Amino acid sequence: MKIKIKTVQVTDIDKLVEISRQTFVDTFGMQNTAADLKRYLANHFNEIKLKKELANPDSQFYFAESGSRVVGYLKINVAAAQTEPDYPHALEIQRIYVVEEYQQLGVGQQLLDWAIKKAVQLKKTAVWLGVWEHNLLAQQFYLQAGFLRTQKHIFTLGNSVQSDWIMTKILEE
Numbered sequence: 001m002k003i004k005i006k007t008v009q010v011t012d013i014d015k016l017v018e019i020s021r022q023t024f025v026d027t028f029g030m031q032n033t034a035a036d037l038k039r040y041l042a043n044h045f046n047e048i049k050l051k052k053e054l055a056n057p058d059s060q061f062y063f064a065e066s067g068s069r070v071v072g073y074l075k076i077n078v079a080a081a082q083t084e085p086d087y088p089h090a091l092e093i094q095r096i097y098v099v100e101e102y103q104q105l106g107v108g109q110q111l112l113d114w115a116i117k118k119a120v121q122l123k124k125t126a127v128w129l130g131v132w133e134h135n136l137l138a139q140q141f142y143l144q145a146g147f148l149r150t151q152k153h154i155f156t157l158g159n160s161v162q163s164d165w166i167m168t169k170i171l172e173e
């Protein structure tokens with residue numbers, strides 16, 4: 001599907017809160033308690049927190065747009081904005097989500113290509129991300145794009161402690 005990729009501005013905050021919450025619930029709603037989810041959304045996807053993330057010069061958010069509809073989004077981090085300190089010369093894909101009814105149409109692939117292009121432009125050595133150990137569909141998507149599972153780390157959703165795989169794609173010189 002043909003999309004436009006647009007840098008998210010602070011004036012887009014309402015749309016960003018909405019798509020962040022919607023895609024998170026669609027992805028993780030089934031596997032988590034309502035209380036855990038509610039607490040997670042309130043803590044992570046509120047206007048103040050997302051505005052602060054948008055203001056960080058080492059983070060960028062992008063919308064995938066089809067016409068005027070936001071059908072997906074991407075958040076990338078470099079330098080100290082990364083959520084792990086172990087990859088100083090890499091770029092992190094912290095969030096990549098496509099709205100359910102637009103999945104399997106190539107939108108995620110275009111967002112992933114965009115992140116990799118940014119990493120190359122910034123002369124980063126690798127692109128990495130954390131993915132929930134039970135999110136096998138997403139892992140499959142990254143594997144076919146050349147990412148490898150490199151290590152595990154711990155992720156907390158509300159009261160439950162879960163494991164993420166770190167997946168890494170080394171970039172060519």
Ligand SMILES: CC(C)(COP(=O)(O)OP(=O)(O)OC[C@H]1O[C@@H](n2cnc3c(N)ncnc32)[C@H](O)[C@@H]1OP(=O)(O)O)[C@@H](O)C(=O)NCCC(=O)NCCS
Pocket residue numbers: 001027096097098099102103104105106107108109110130131132135137138140141144
């Ligand atoms: C994981 C995710 C980002 C992938 O995005 P997507 O838009 O569904 O993925 P794409 O359509 O680009 O690619 C997925 C599959 O569709 C195929 N595809 C790509 N373009 C296509 C097209 N035009 N028509 C049909 N299929 C297509 C791809 O080959 C791929 O197939 P494969 O899995 O057999 O390799 C998306 O499914 C998503 O948001 N999932 C829920 C949230 C999530 O898990 N995020 C990751 C958290 S770490």
